[in-house]
Amino acid sequence: MTAAYDPRDSQISIFDALIAARARYGAKKPILEDQERNPLTYTGLIQAAFALGRKIAGFTAKGERVGVMLPSSAGGVVTFFALHAFGRTPTMLNFTAGIRNLKAACELAGVKTVLTSHRFIEQGKLHDLIDALEPIANVVYLEEVREKVGLADKLFAAAGGVMTRQFRASSKPTDPGVILFTSGSFGAPRGVVLSQANLVANVQQIAAHIPLDPDWVMFNPLPIFHCFGLTGGVLLPILTGMKAFQYPSPLHTKQIPPLIRDSQASILLATDTFVNQYARAAEPGELSGLKFVVCGAEKVREETHNLVAERFGPIPLLEGYGATEAAPVIAVNKPLDNRRGTVGGLLPGIETRLEPVEGIPGGGQLFVRGPNIMAGYLAADGTIEAPVDGWHDTGDVVGISNDQWIKIQGRVKRFAKVGGEMVSLTAAEDIAVAVWPECRHAVIAVPDPRKGERLILLTDRREAEVDALLAHAKAIGAPELTVPRKILAVPEIPVLGTGKTDYVAIQRMAEAELRRVA
Known part of the structure; x- marks a missing residue:
């Protein structure tokens, strides 16, 4: 169900939002799972975060920007909350960006420690990335950290599961919630600092825009180094009572459809390309249990809409629109109001401004402002460059209908003078x-x-x-x-x-x- 959006409700830290969700939906409710099929309850997630976070705190400093190079998995999610439990800032590293961009990201954010796992590095054949990172950061493997979790850590975690507010590090809603890096699809990636309130606000905006049922399961194969995967695939379900099912790669076309069925997934996050591939590879019935699919990052083709409908029935593909700088969702279609060719209705609490673009009639360059808009970009000197008067220039040319539905005409950079x-x-x-x-x-x-x-x-x-x-x-x-x-x-x-x-x-x-x- 949807709830009225009030920006004052987002003035809360991420870990306190997790505590509030546990109180609302039940400590024993299974809330996190991955392909290992060992679900964690709210209390299990909190205790795991305290146990792991206590060990990480032993070799990092409060407020430190700690690199996270992990796939979408229960371990990746626990690590995110473990850093928050002890006042560290997760800095999500894009392991697909290439050595040069990865090193530049660490240097820009001042990352001294990178958390990863042996299993992930082995399976992904990412040894060249480790070789490149080791001269500039301390690479720590979580398997080795977990081996050192002793009785004292387990007792601390058990107590933290009961007296959670007393054990978690205090933090303000304005404190950094995560550092992410833009996709680099049109140039060099930029470091984006999202506050804790930015992330919580975007979750609440989405929940006020689309009715969500706590009994649903969110299937997330998208990377958590990308804001769509992190906010949409992790924070949105966990903070609204839905189980977050994590899968480490969207590229596993044959493995994902049967797992969507077996996990009883209700919502799938993906891109048009991946949805098209899943629909072609899936057996009858493997996707039919989905309530809807949320698509971002690229335009949804008519062919994909039609393919899914023909093979699996009327499953709405909801095209949305966002930017890392907006935590990320700005607009998205609704299951009962899905307008093909648009990217959906503007989320509550977001202001827009259109500036004319010479030679492009019928729209304008979109600027947005609201509680989900970033704290700012990371500057070379380590400071944060805040948006001027809170306005973020999306770089997109759009048209907006009278009822606030958005149609993308293209990026400013994606126009040519012929x-x-x-x-x-x-x-x-x-x-x-x-x-x-x-x-x-x-x-x-x-x-x-x-x-x-x-x-x-x-x-x-x-x-x-x-x-x-x-x-x-x-x-x-x-x-x-x-x-x-x-x-x-x-x-x-x-x-x-x-x-x-x-x-x-x-x-x-x-x-x-x-x-x-x-």
Whole structure:
């Protein structure tokens, strides 16, 4: 059920919000599980956080930014709350970002300690990352920490499970709740500091926007280094009474559908790409128990909507919209009001401002302000650069309906000037998606001495031809300027660990190919 949103309710620390959820939904309610199938209750989660956190506190300082390089798992969630129990700031490291970005993230945040696990490093074959991190940080393996948990730690945890407020470190809602790094889909990742109140507020905003049932199970295969996976897949279910089921990788296409069925999942968090893959791989009935799917990070294609409906029945795919800087959800569709082609209704408590963009009519550059908007970006000197007057520039061009429903026209960076006209690269991609819906496509712009810029389509469809794109554009009345006149067929379209299209890599691929044929 939904509750009225009051921003004053978010003035609470994350650990105190966990304590409040236990009081509301019951200490013995199973609230966290992963593929090991050993569920933790609220009290079990709190006790595990105290036991682990007490050991971590022995080699870190209060207020320290502690790196966390773990997959979506019960262990990853316990570690997050363990750091909060003792006043440390979880700094979530993107292990898919590459060595250079990973080292830069640690240096920017001043990370001296990185928590990870032997099992994760072995299974992910991430030894090169460890080799790169060891010269700049103390890499600590949680298996070794847990082996040192003794009787005193267990007694402390048991007592903390009863007298929780007396045992947890005191912290303010304005204190850092997490440090995350932007996806880097259009450039170098930035360090984002979200306060504890930012995270709690976004959970409450979502719960006030979409009716949620504490008896439901949230299935989260998305990484917890990404805000969608952390807020949507961990904090939202745990703080609203739903069991959070964690799975370590969204890439396991064949393993995930049967586990969705076996875990009795009600909600799935994913991206369009992953949902499409799961729907193709799943056996009849494996996804049919879902109430709805929440999709972010990329546009949901009509082909994916139709595929799920044809194979598994009327399961709404709710496209949403957000940014790391907004903790992250700004808007999302509703199960009973799901408007395809939009990213949903604005969450309560968020103000918007549209600024005109030259050459782009019918919308504007979106600025947002509200209780979920970040404390600020990490600066090179370790300070935090707060948003001016609380406003965050999303960099997106959108249209907003009278009832606050949002339609994305594209990123400001995703427009090109072709022959003096502003052309949306997103609209150009949409044409390719409509013609070849089963394939992946990306459109980028490169300089052109005659037209200013020209569009190039990269696609994994080997037989793609410009004539098919032109014919579709003509059929729907789209300007011919939106049709890329050069197509590069590639084995696959690069994506980031979050599922977003990696436009930085795509730009490099296109420029390299153009240099080769020049």
